[in-house]
Amino acid sequence: MSPTEIIDLSAAQAVRAIAAGELSAAELFDAYRARAADDKLNCFTWVAPEGSGGAGPSEHAQSDAPVADAPLAGVPLAVKDLFCTEGVPSQSGSRILEGYEPPYTATAVSRLEAAGASLLSKTNQDEFAMGSSNENSAFGPVLNPWDRTRVPGGSSGGSAAAVAAGLAPWALGTDTGGSIRQPAALCGIVGLKPTYGSVSRYGMIAFASSLDQAGPLTRDVTDAALLLRHMVGHDPCDATSLRFPHEIELPRAERMDGIRLGVPAELTGAEGIEPGVLQAFHAALDRAAQLGAEIVRDLSLPHAPHALSAYYVLAPAEASSNLARFDGVRYGLRAEAAKDLLDMYERTRHDGFGPEVKRRIMLGTYALSAGYYDAYYGRAQRVRTKIAEDFSTAFEAVDFIVTPTAPTVAFELGEKTSDPLAMYLNDYCTVPMSLAGIPAISIPCGLHDGLPVGLQIAGRAFSENALLDAAYALERALGFDGSPARA
Amino acid sequence: MIDRDEVLHVARLARLQLGEEEIEPLARELSAILDHVAHIGELDLEGVAPTSHVVEMTGSLRPDEPRECLPREVALAQAPAVSGAGFSVPSPQA
Numbered sequence: 001m002s003p004t005e006i007i008d009l010s011a012a013q014a015v016r017a018i019a020a021g022e023l024s025a026a027e028l029f030d031a032y033r034a035r036a037a038d039d040k041l042n043c044f045t046w047v048a049p050e051g052s053g054g055a056g057p058s059e060h061a062q063s064d065a066p067v068a069d070a071p072l073a074g075v076p077l078a079v080k081d082l083f084c085t086e087g088v089p090s091q092s093g094s095r096i097l098e099g100y101e102p103p104y105t106a107t108a109v110s111r112l113e114a115a116g117a118s119l120l121s122k123t124n125q126d127e128f129a130m131g132s133s134n135e136n137s138a139f140g141p142v143l144n145p146w147d148r149t150r151v152p153g154g155s156s157g158g159s160a161a162a163v164a165a166g167l168a169p170w171a172l173g174t175d176t177g178g179s180i181r182q183p184a185a186l187c188g189i190v191g192l193k194p195t196y197g198s199v200s201r202y203g204m205i206a207f208a209s210s211l212d213q214a215g216p217l218t219r220d221v222t223d224a225a226l227l228l229r230h231m232v233g234h235d236p237c238d239a240t241s242l243r244f245p246h247e248i249e250l251p252r253a254e255r256m257d258g259i260r261l262g263v264p265a266e267l268t269g270a271e272g273i274e275p276g277v278l279q280a281f282h283a284a285l286d287r288a289a290q291l292g293a294e295i296v297r298d299l300s301l302p303h304a305p306h307a308l309s310a311y312y313v314l315a316p317a318e319a320s321s322n323l324a325r326f327d328g329v330r331y332g333l334r335a336e337a338a339k340d341l342l343d344m345y346e347r348t349r350h351d352g353f354g355p356e357v358k359r360r361i362m363l364g365t366y367a368l369s370a371g372y373y374d375a376y377y378g379r380a381q382r383v384r385t386k387i388a389e390d391f392s393t394a395f396e397a398v399d400f401i402v403t404p405t406a407p408t409v410a411f412e413l414g415e416k417t418s419d420p421l422a423m424y425l426n427d428y429c430t431v432p433m434s435l436a437g438i439p440a441i442s443i444p445c446g447l448h449d450g451l452p453v454g455l456q457i458a459g460r461a462f463s464e465n466a467l468l469d470a471a472y473a474l475e476r477a478l479g480f481d482g483s484p485a486r487a
Numbered sequence: 488m489i490d491r492d493e494v495l496h497v498a499r500l501a502r503l504q505l506g507e508e509e510i511e512p513l514a515r516e517l518s519a520i521l522d523h524v525a526h527i528g529e530l531d532l533e534g535v536a537p538t539s540h541v542v543e544m545t546g547s548l549r550p551d552e553p554r555e556c557l558p559r560e561v562a563l564a565q566a567p568a569v570s571g572a573g574f575s576v577p578s579p580q581a
Contacts, residue, residue, distance in 0.1 A: 103561045197542045239547045240540070309524040320501060327502070329574050334567035341579040350504035358503060362513060363520060365501040375528065381537030383527050388541060420516050421523060437541025461542055
């Protein structure tokens, strides 16, 4: 196979090609490694050295298991910087962790490696996953492969841009308030945030622990299912991880007969959603109806408009606590010439954190401080309960909830950096699902001004198989062409 | 509204030194964000329980058994300063 033919394969197709002996794992790895090494989008903070990976399919690949059940033998994987990878820089996009090489590997990564994936690269991200444009990385912004003057979204921007540009077959990201789904939408690929607790957080450099979830960023829905299958499950090292109640299946549905898709007024009629985005969204719903889905247009999530406010209390509060560990003592940066211990802490954190991280630490510390705790954190946790109840009620009437993933297509670099609130509004449609802990997928549903629009589909906790089936049927019907980004 | 003194107080709580040029923008930005999030104050949340965990789960206790941990030299390998068998830090009181 030529390098171009190799790159055109989805990850699942590459697994099949390796199993059939049409392609070797080393050829596949080398084709991607060469592209990653030549990256012009600033997707990566580390790329595997030449000759390091794809040594050959594991013994499992030669077993008699059906192709769809074959492990991931040899298929290279891009991994967001914030996953700890033993002996490989894991910096969470931050100056304070520059050059940090962890002594162990995150469970999500080690599970995928055990299934045969090989580590191709670490991907650029917003610092500590705080951002919606990748402009908060200490290692520079990532460019959107559809238009290099625009952002790829964030915080998993390097992962999304790398997959869209064919610099990696697939990638791991994390999603706290939309950090998988929004960049997937802005880069024209698929991104899935699983049910909270379904993937271990062990070895993920924490942002907001009650919200952080690892998930796949992939070229299509089948790849998302295949990657997720090898990620889920209880991990003794993460007490919030759960036993996933069933195996993740590869999606097969061609129709959506009888499936009720709820369109929440609060997240689809809001000011600030671009008309072109809404147009692509409604056109996708028309396709779903043609596949037999019932579109329920009078659905309400009454507390959803308050989700963003609750989120921007809770996530910074948790972050201010999680990021207390970066103090210049055990790893990472230490400011020189401190006059005492406190001075060393304060100067290290001054030097090591970027502006958005400082802003959120300040916001979270304020919200948790004496006299304000009940008004902010306490109230936000109650709002969160109401939001989760809204979803429970909605799922009595519908099977899935659909919204645009992001209010706009990819915006210009620098367009929103001076206004934190404008940046936060990127998360308007994705944050409610995060607060409720439910799974949600973004699939590309069309173009507006030549840039991809994402459709978000959210389901009940642990409904991933049904969610993937619905997304797959719709993906086939929509026939979105992502190849321009790989050119 | 967050003023300069409040910014400096919170920064001290967060163990974060701020440059002079960072203080005024932070006061302005934090005020704008808090104005926005203050909308949750309008909701009637009487009797609503705060979320503790989004997916129902019971306590996940395990037996308290000794296990291997990171070797000391591995744990110390990434430290900015090491003294003997431990992390080295500046004196708490200079």
